[in-house]
Amino acid sequence: MPAIPARKLGNWKMAYADFLTALMAFFLLMWLVSGVSPQDRSVIAGKFKLRPEAAAVLPANPxxxxxxxxxxxxxxxxxxxAAGESVVLTAEPDGVRLDLVDTSGRPLFESASGALTLDGQALLAATAAxxxxxxxxxxxxGHTDAFTLTQAGYSNWELSSDRANExxxxxxxxxxxPERIRSVSGLSDTQPLDPGQPHLAQNRRISLKVHLRAQP
Known part of the structure; x- marks a missing residue:
């Protein structure tokens, strides 16, 4: 009579332990997220959101x-x-876009003003070099977020233009x-970095297009 193999009675314990570990990690993550402000959660969500251009397999314009x-x-x-998250570089068909963005930890602009902070001035100096x-x-x-200004007769259009000229x-x-400057424009809040979150701090920015040399 052939021998009957012994049953492995401990396998369920390993599976149960893995389940408990995953469950504890989930509750730990929920506890950490509960302590983050809604504004910071929006910023974090923006970091993980896949942009349409990144999702495309092949770019429409190589x-x-x-x-x-x-x-x-x-x-x-x-x-x-050295500027870290304050600089966003993007290669485009007609050149390279260099976005100098406002962040919660390093604001580039004075509130509701075209003037740059000391950090903003230092970043522009490094960019110029x-x-x-x-x-x-x-x-x-020049770009702004979608918040409405309270100053009468001064809208995001004027604000973005002032920032671009500064x-x-x-x-x-x-x-x-000076002869290398092709154009200077203020675009208000019409072109946010993340179209789904027009109030993010990163939308307050200076965007520099470095054109290809063959272009006039």
Whole structure:
């Protein structure tokens, strides 16, 4: 008569232990999240939200090699790398976009004002030092969040324009030749970084387009 193999009676204990571990991790995560403010939760959610352009398998407009080289050059710039989350670089078909963004820990602008904070001035100076040796032309855009201003006769349109012009002045002071400035515009809150969250601090920003050299 063949021997009957012994049953392994302890397997369920391992599965049960794994379940309890996962459950404890879940409750720990919920406890940590409960202590975060709604504003910070919005910022965290924005970090994990997949943007439409990132979700595409193939870009509709391929980025040319010159834009990729320019993107790599700016990515390696020590002054921009030291700014951390205050700088967002994006390679585009007609150049590289360099967003200088406001963050809760490092605001770039005075509240409801076109004036930059000391941190903002330092970031513009570092950006100017990085861009001044390049021959590429620049477009400067000022952006705001979607909060409405309380000052009569002064809207986000004026505010974004003031910020763009303040950035232009600081870039020129930092060594960027005035003839390289292609345009200066204020776009209010019409182009948030995350269209689903127009009130985020990151939407308050200066956006610099570094154009490809072949463009007028």
């Amino acid at each position: 980025v040319p090699a010159e834009a990729q080289d320019l993107y790599s050059l700016l990515t390696l710039a020590d002054a921009l790398r 990085t861009l001044s040796p390049l021959p590429n032309r620049l477009s400067i855009e 950035a232009r002045r600081l870039l020129e002071t930092g060594g960027v030749a």
